[in-house]
Amino acid sequence: MTTTDTRTDSAVTGTDASTRRRPALGGFNLPNLLLEIRRVLRNRRTLVFILIMPAVFFLLFGLPNRGQTLEGGAQATAYIMISLAVYGAMVATTSGGAMVAVERAQGWSRQLRLTPLRPAAYVATKVITAMVLGLLAVLVEFAVGVFSGVSLPMHVWLLAGLAAWLGSLVFAAFGLFVGYLAPAENVMQFLGPILAILAMFGGLFVPLEVLPHVMQEIARFTPVYGVGELARSPLTGSGDTATAVLNIALWTVAFGFGASRLFRRDTTRV
Amino acid sequence: MPTTTPTVELTDLTKSYGAVTAVAGLSLRIRPGEVVAFLGPNGAGKTTTIDMLLGLARPDTGTVRVFGDSPVDAVALGRIAAVMQTGGLLKDMTVAETVRMTANFYPHARPVAEVLDRAGIADIADRRVGKCSGGQQQRLRFAMALLPDPDLMVLDEPTTGMDVAGRRDFWTAIRRDARAGRTVLFATHYLEEADAYADRIVLIRQGRIVADGTTAEVKNLAAGRLVRATLPGADQVRLAALPGVESVEVRGDTVLVQASDSDAVARHLLTATAARDLEITSRNLEDAFLTLTTGTPTDDLQGSLR
Numbered sequence: 224m225t226t227t228d229t230r231t232d233s234a235v236t237g238t239d240a241s242t243r244r245r246p247a248l249g250g251f252n253l254p255n256l257l258l259e260i261r262r263v264l265r266n267r268r269t270l271v272f273i274l275i276m277p278a279v280f281f282l283l284f285g286l287p288n289r290g291q292t293l294e295g296g297a298q299a300t301a302y303i304m305i306s307l308a309v310y311g312a313m314v315a316t317t318s319g320g321a322m323v324a325v326e327r328a329q330g331w332s333r334q335l336r337l338t339p340l341r342p343a344a345y346v347a348t349k350v351i352t353a354m355v356l357g358l359l360a361v362l363v364e365f366a367v368g369v370f371s372g373v374s375l376p377m378h379v380w381l382l383a384g385l386a387a388w389l390g391s392l393v394f395a396a397f398g399l400f401v402g403y404l405a406p407a408e409n410v411m412q413f414l415g416p417i418l419a420i421l422a423m424f425g426g427l428f429v430p431l432e433v434l435p436h437v438m439q440e441i442a443r444f445t446p447v448y449g450v451g452e453l454a455r456s457p458l459t460g461s462g463d464t465a466t467a468v469l470n471i472a473l474w475t476v477a478f479g480f481g482a483s484r485l486f487r488r489d490t491t492r493v
Numbered sequence: 494m495p496t497t498t499p500t501v502e503l504t505d506l507t508k509s510y511g512a513v514t515a516v517a518g519l520s521l522r523i524r525p526g527e528v529v530a531f532l533g534p535n536g537a538g539k540t541t542t543i544d545m546l547l548g549l550a551r552p553d554t555g556t557v558r559v560f561g562d563s564p565v566d567a568v569a570l571g572r573i574a575a576v577m578q579t580g581g582l583l584k585d586m587t588v589a590e591t592v593r594m595t596a597n598f599y600p601h602a603r604p605v606a607e608v609l610d611r612a613g614i615a616d617i618a619d620r621r622v623g624k625c626s627g628g629q630q631q632r633l634r635f636a637m638a639l640l641p642d643p644d645l646m647v648l649d650e651p652t653t654g655m656d657v658a659g660r661r662d663f664w665t666a667i668r669r670d671a672r673a674g675r676t677v678l679f680a681t682h683y684l685e686e687a688d689a690y691a692d693r694i695v696l697i698r699q700g701r702i703v704a705d706g707t708t709a710e711v712k713n714l715a716a717g718r719l720v721r722a723t724l725p726g727a728d729q730v731r732l733a734a735l736p737g738v739e740s741v742e743v744r745g746d747t748v749l750v751q752a753s754d755s756d757a758v759a760r761h762l763l764t765a766t767a768a769r770d771l772e773i774t775s776r777n778l779e780d781a782f783l784t785l786t787t788g789t790p791t792d793d794l795q796g797s798l799r
Binding site for chain 1: 547548549560568569570571572574575577579581582583584585586590593594595597598599600601637638641642644
């Protein structure tokens with residue numbers, strides 16, 4: 224293709240129509256994914272909420288329990304660390320998914336419809352960005368744990384970390400769902416408290432056992448429960464992992480379905 | 494260019510939002526290389542028509558063809574690009590990042606540095622979009638639209654909210670680019686913009702085209718021209734009988750003829766009478782605009798030119 228400077232000599236056409244083609248993968252590409260990740264990482268508010276706050280929670284509420292052990296002999300600090308890693312990951316992936324709310328509010332989604340980018344490629348970029356952010360949240364929390372004297376067998380680090388990270392896909396779907404529900408620039412301001420309540424039902428701030436029985440029963444049906452249980456099970460060696468996996472699967476499908484319905488409404492609007 | 498496919502072909506478009514009819518049976522054909530102004534007051538249906546042209550809105554009835562294809566295909570291939578009126582930019586990104594991200598969607602985008610330069614924003618490449626003025630943001634949108642080197646550039650009220658200098662700079666950039674022979678369609682309610690930059694004006698009112706022609710034709714259509722000459726003892730009846738004459742007035746030795754075909758009047762005066770000091774003045778576009786967009790329904794005007 225030689226389009227160089229066909230413009231300057233008043234040519235009638237620049238780019239030859241026959242050389243035009245559509246982008247591969249619907250416009251999904253690595254440079255833009257990296258650009259997205261960089262964008263998120265330079266947002267100070269995001270960094271505070273997903274990386275610094277869970278770490279500070281650990282220092283405030285985890286460290287005072289140093290030296291204590293749970294039934295079964297696991298470190299209490301490890302239990303708290305894993306719970307807060309799940310919390311960090313869920314806030315991270317929710318805010319990653321909810322970025323579509325901000326971008327819809329600013330009219331960027333509409334602008335993208337004037338480019339060859341396929342909506343599915345846009346969503347894929349958002350989900351991957353959210354998951355990268357979630358991984359980062361887990362790693363930061365674990366690093367704070369290591370420096371604070373949490374020691375675990377390698378397989379527990381690995382399995383707990385993977386469960387906390389991959390389980391947070393539920394919240395990437397949740398974030399997308401909310402993002403397509405409410406095009407608001409301040410979406411995370413009302414999501415924050417909701418996430419905190421969900422985290423409580425997931426036993427991320429205090430063990431579910433200390434809650435009243437009714438609350439514990441309700442908790443089993445809330446979306447954080449599954450990922451919390453699953454992430455801690457390598458440590459505690461207990462917990463109903465089958466129920467936990469079912470919980471994660473059902474909520475991911477529910478939010479994913481909701482998000483895709485709203486997404487379709489959004490892209491075929493008017 | 495041996496092409497028979499019109500760049501744009503809109504056929505009997507209608508679009509309603511609830512009880513409000515935005516576009517009421519609009520047909521338009523644009524040929525390659527034309528610079529067309531879509532002129533009308535707010536709420537005339539310009540933006541709705543452009544949304545349908547770009548595939549952002551679906552017509553209730555009628556068809557949209559861009560290069561003989563659907564708008565979505567034309568967008569995907571980069572044959573059509575648009576500068577929208579507001580929104581559409583992420584405030585936290587820099588100017589260069591915004592352009593780079595958009596460039597990455599196209600298999601063969603023009604270089605980022607080139608479009609920044611063409612749009613006159615190379616000097617603010619590292620500025621956050623949120624810190625850019627309205628005019629700078631609009632030139633950024635223009636830079637993005639240049640990336641696919643589109644065959645059709647659509648601009649929806651591109652200079653709304655800009656100051657005089659901003660508008661001038663923006664149009665300078667567009668004009669520099671238009672020399673390349675690109676087809677351009679722009680919506681505006683600034684008459685002087687339509688007058689200065691378009692070679693064809695499509696006047697729209699209440700979702701319908703009320704006039705369509707060259708700037709001169711549209712002015713003429715609405716208001717005609719005024720022919721003034723010195724002619725003692727002018728024969729008013731004879732003049733009033735000339736084709737296209739609307740009114741004849743005699744003030745002493747001066748005769749004033751209001752006519753849609755001023756050439757015929759002038760020819761008659763200069764060849765068949767002793768008239769001298771002949772002057773033809775055209776009403777400005779604003780008069781034409783007001784007559785056509787606020788007057789009684791003028792369906793009869795439509796199609797009288799083309």
